[in-house]
Amino acid sequence: MAELPFIDPHHHLWDLETNYYPWLTDGVKPSVFGDYEAIRKSYLLDDYLEDARNQNLVKSVHLDVGFNPSDPVGETRWLQEIANKRGFPHGIVGYADLSKPDVGDLLDQHMEYPNFRGIRQSMNYHPDSAKTYQARPEVSRTPQWRLGFGELAKRRLSFDLQLYYPQMGEFLELAHDFPDVQIILDHTGMQVDGPEHFGAWRKAMHKLAQAPNVSCKISGLGMGDWRWTTASIRPYVEEAIAAFGVDRSMFATNFPVDKLFSSFDAIVNAFKEITKAYPHEQRLALFHDNAARYYRL
Numbered sequence: 001m002a003e004l005p006f007i008d009p010h011h012h013l014w015d016l017e018t019n020y021y022p023w024l025t026d027g028v029k030p031s032v033f034g035d036y037e038a039i040r041k042s043y044l045l046d047d048y049l050e051d052a053r054n055q056n057l058v059k060s061v062h063l064d065v066g067f068n069p070s071d072p073v074g075e076t077r078w079l080q081e082i083a084n085k086r087g088f089p090h091g092i093v094g095y096a097d098l099s100k101p102d103v104g105d106l107l108d109q110h111m112e113y114p115n116f117r118g119i120r121q122s123m124n125y126h127p128d129s130a131k132t133y134q135a136r137p138e139v140s141r142t143p144q145w146r147l148g149f150g151e152l153a154k155r156r157l158s159f160d161l162q163l164y165y166p167q168m169g170e171f172l173e174l175a176h177d178f179p180d181v182q183i184i185l186d187h188t189g190m191q192v193d194g195p196e197h198f199g200a201w202r203k204a205m206h207k208l209a210q211a212p213n214v215s216c217k218i219s220g221l222g223m224g225d226w227r228w229t230t231a232s233i234r235p236y237v238e239e240a241i242a243a244f245g246v247d248r249s250m251f252a253t254n255f256p257v258d259k260l261f262s263s264f265d266a267i268v269n270a271f272k273e274i275t276k277a278y279p280h281e282q283r284l285a286l287f288h289d290n291a292a293r294y295y296r297l
Contacts, residue, residue, distance in 0.1 A: 004283060005058045006268060009091070009291035010186065010219050010252035012065040016042045019078060020068040030130035032192050033223045033260055043256045045082055051255060051264040058288070061091035061295050063160060063186075064120050072096060073109045080113040091117045091295040093160050098148030099139070107151055117295050118158030118182075123171070124190065126164055131192065133162070140174050153180045158294065161214075162186040165197070168204040175211035182213055184294060187220025187254065188240050194224075202239050209243040215294055216244040218271070218286075219252035222261030230270040237274050246282045250290040 014021055023029060024040050049057070067075035072095040079092050092115045096106050110116045123140065124133040139145050152159055161171060161183050168189065175183050185208065191201040208214055218240050221233045241249050251271045255264055275283050291297065 003056065004272065004287045005056050006251075006287050007059040007061070007090075007291035007297065008052070008057060008253050008255075009061040009250055009295055010063050010217050011048060011060055011089075011255045012043070012063060012257065013045060013048060013079070013082070013089075014043050014065055015078070016040075019074070021066050022069070023066045032124075032131045032190075033257060034226065036257070036260060038260060039256050045086055045088055048255060049088070051259070052253075054265050055268050059090040059292070059297050060088050061093060061117070061291065061297070062089035063093045064095035067095065069095075072106065076110050076113050076116055080115055083115050089115065090297050091115055093118050093120050093158075093295075095120060096148070097121060098151070099142065099145040100148065101144070103148040104151045104154075107155055107157065111155060111157075118160060118184075119152060120160035120162060120186070122162040123167065124163055125167060131164070137167075138170055140170055146174075146177075149174070149178060149181065153178055158182040158184055160184050160186050162190065164193075165189050165191055165201040165204040168208040171214075172208050172211055175208075175214050179211075179213050182215070182294060183211070185214055185216045187223065188216065188218050188236055190220060190223065191236065192224035198235065202243075205240060205243040209245075209248070214244075215248040215250070215290070216240050217250055217252045220254040220258065222254070222258040222267075226261050228261065230273050233270060234274050237271065241286075246278075246285050247290065249286055250294070251286050252291075 028037050062079050076092050076094045083089055094110045096103050096119045098121055122133040125137045126132045159181055189205055218237055221236055222228055225232055253267050
């Protein structure tokens with residue numbers, strides 16, 4: 001089943017011997033993905049490529065992973081050094097706090113590295129403190145944060161949007177107000193509150209998809225379904241594609257975080273099984289072409 005070329009547009013690497021990642025280094029904290037002690041060890045490029053060995057992985061995009069907050073460009077620098085030697089990762093999505101008045105300078109520092117493509121600042125806000133990434137709701141509606149978001153448009157940088165479905169109306173406004181910024185929804189909208197929320201998640205996904213500058217990464221489904229099967233994730237995959245269309249959707253692994261719940265092969269092969277009746281051109285778009293286009297690979 002490895003005939004399709006696969007670009008993985010969402011994975012992570014970390015070196016706990018060399019770099020500082022507070023959430024990994026300082027002990028296990030309450031988390032949306034439960035007890036993650038099993039991944040609190042270095043996960044380097046060779047580990048990732050070993051996990052992917054049975055798939056036709058041709059390129060990848062690395063997403064920020066809670067690197068030392070005092071030196072966010074350090075992660076981009078470290079990854080570019082790896083890419084210069086090994087090729088992977090082909091795209092780098094770094095971190096910046098867009099509410100900082102000097103965020104433009106930080107973006108310029110990231111942009112000194114050729115594989116840098118955009119920013120992720122996780123916007124998840126949830127009543128459950130274990131699931132919250134932001135200290136307050138509606139950060140994107142604050143004037144200072146919006147000023148920072150505007151700096152992305154000036155530099156033609158993308159924004160990886162990580163949130164929960166009740167926040168999608170807020171970010172539909174943002175997408176409409178900044179039509180020149182490519183927004184890439186992470187992890188299928190992170191429906192982590194149980195199957196009884198499927199209908200509300202579905203409605204929110206279709207609403208967010210009204211903005212033509214928003215695309216969707218279908219990934220991270222294990223975080224909301226720790227014992228998932230192909231059958232249990234199929235409705236999420238199919239509804240995400242129904243909302244955003246084949247041309248604005250792409251498959252990703254979220255490795256090694258989703259290694260807590262399954263193997264690399266299980267994830268990619270599930271996506272292959274769900275789309276096995278799709279025309280080859282559509283599968284190629286979902287597994288390869290859209291990631292190449294949205295991340296300019």
